[in-house]
Amino acid sequence: MQLLKEKILLEGKVLSDEILKVDSFLNHQLDPVLMKEMGAEFAGRFADQQITKVLTIESSGIAPAMMTALELGVPVVFARKKKSLTLTEKVYQAEVFSFTKQEMNMITVSKDYLSSNDRVLIIDDFLANGQAAKGLIQIVKQADADLAGLGIVIEKSFQEGGKKLRESGVRVESLAEVASLKNGQVTFLSRLCKN
Amino acid sequence: MQLLKEKILLEGKVLSDEILKVDSFLNHQLDPVLMKEMGAEFAGRFADQQITKVLTIESSGIAPAMMTALELGVPVVFARKKKSLTLTEKVYQAEVFSFTKQEMNMITVSKDYLSSNDRVLIIDDFLANGQAAKGLIQIVKQADADLAGLGIVIEKSFQEGGKKLRESGVRVESLAEVASLKNGQVTFLSRLCKN
Numbered sequence: 080m081q082l083l084k085e086k087i088l089l090e091g092k093v094l095s096d097e098i099l100k101v102d103s104f105l106n107h108q109l110d111p112v113l114m115k116e117m118g119a120e121f122a123g124r125f126a127d128q129q130i131t132k133v134l135t136i137e138s139s140g141i142a143p144a145m146m147t148a149l150e151l152g153v154p155v156v157f158a159r160k161k162k163s164l165t166l167t168e169k170v171y172q173a174e175v176f177s178f179t180k181q182e183m184n185m186i187t188v189s190k191d192y193l194s195s196n197d198r199v200l201i202i203d204d205f206l207a208n209g210q211a212a213k214g215l216i217q218i219v220k221q222a223d224a225d226l227a228g229l230g231i232v233i234e235k236s237f238q239e240g241g242k243k244l245r246e247s248g249v250r251v252e253s254l255a256e257v258a259s260l261k262n263g264q265v266t267f268l269s270r271l272c273k274n
Numbered sequence: 275m276q277l278l279k280e281k282i283l284l285e286g287k288v289l290s291d292e293i294l295k296v297d298s299f300l301n302h303q304l305d306p307v308l309m310k311e312m313g314a315e316f317a318g319r320f321a322d323q324q325i326t327k328v329l330t331i332e333s334s335g336i337a338p339a340m341m342t343a344l345e346l347g348v349p350v351v352f353a354r355k356k357k358s359l360t361l362t363e364k365v366y367q368a369e370v371f372s373f374t375k376q377e378m379n380m381i382t383v384s385k386d387y388l389s390s391n392d393r394v395l396i397i398d399d400f401l402a403n404g405q406a407a408k409g410l411i412q413i414v415k416q417a418d419a420d421l422a423g424l425g426i427v428i429e430k431s432f433q434e435g436g437k438k439l440r441e442s443g444v445r446v447e448s449l450a451e452v453a454s455l456k457n458g459q460v461t462f463l464s465r466l467c468k469n
Contacts (some may be wrong), residue, residue, distance in 0.1 A: 103386070159333075
């Protein structure tokens, strides 16, 4: 997605060969117009998939998931990283390790909001090692729901998450695929047969 | 806001005299159409206020803040409850006690995204004791920014947060004001001179 790539080049900060910081529009400050465009793009790519629910994880997944769900006309469910005191009912759970925060989180989704009747689109901000994605997919499986695929804002293609997911047969649609962050430079991957 | 009140009556669960659970559309599953309506309502109420930034706190504030910011044509900044490893720059900080989770959080906003040039609308999901609101107001003050007011989805008017904030001169606009949760019943407050 050209608009997103331009934004990354303009405002993204390469902190190391592995870390791209996009706090100005995705992870701390949010650009609502860009979010709307991204939501429309995800919705378009999965338009024929009869999605009934968008699943994401707090916090940075919520905004792009919301805009996608608004376009698709379905609800969002966001997995919680901590169990709330008011989340008392039966839940699906999966373990997710965060490399950014260097901690293990148990992610939780209430059984009230995901069932075997759902066809799920998972949306998240980043795909790197695929830990969050794997946790969310586990939750979709626990619910016995169908997985339509993953919509990712920024995929770090030099890390193995996306490759492994695609090899396992999961459809992954990333709006920007970063091939390298070496020498402080963002280089994008260009896939064949893709816009 | 009638649509929201109807949703609360239909789907809200009164867990005690103090706790109203609205996980089906605000705190775990999100209703994008309702979010859009609420965003339009907040934007309308603060339309003449020259807002330059919407400030909220992760996670449940993000969706209504996003929709408000989209209507107003300004960015959102969400305060983080934990400092991210990639949040390396100078920050504003304030302490917030969460009664729901029974824990103290240090909330953090990067100095890059809030300055003395900003006129800020704070958006949050709930207002009860006003702890989160106070923390966010402290951050607006630290940035030497102007505070236009607070937009709250559900105010628990039987708790003191809203009253104290209004007494201190802060404009608080709540879309639904819950007067009581006694006997498992949601009773709304009707303010004079308000829709």
